[in-house]
Amino acid sequence: MNGSGDRDWVVAARCRGADTALFFPQPEDVRRAVARAEQQAKEVCRSCPVIAECREHAVRTGETHGVWGGMNYAERRAFERAAKLGRLQSV
Structure with a gap:
């Protein structure tokens, strides 16, 4: 995605x-x-x-509530930790 303000993806959600x-x-x-x-x-x-864009937005902005990109908050935190540790095969 381009820049943190880019939310053009929302119209296709x-x-x-x-x-x-x-x-x-x-x-x-x-x-x-x-x-x-x-x-x-x-x-x-x-x-x-x-x-993917939705999930990336939620992780990047620190969304603490709701389902974003098919993940709840706990799942997004685990996803973010795995990404930081280089444990994700593909997103």
Whole structure:
């Protein structure tokens, strides 16, 4: 991606116009409901043409909430650590 302000990819995002509650379930929701919403969000992400750009944006900007690029916060942190250690085969 070009520069940190480049968000042209957003217009092609599969989640554009979707209910944000799916991608940002609230912690006070029942644990099972949060897990279900997260899985549904990841399903949307799987077929998204800009999944890599979305993930890169979330990692670069330190997004701490929600599903971005098919990953939750813990998964993004692990992804970022693996990338820094050179453990990722391909992105």
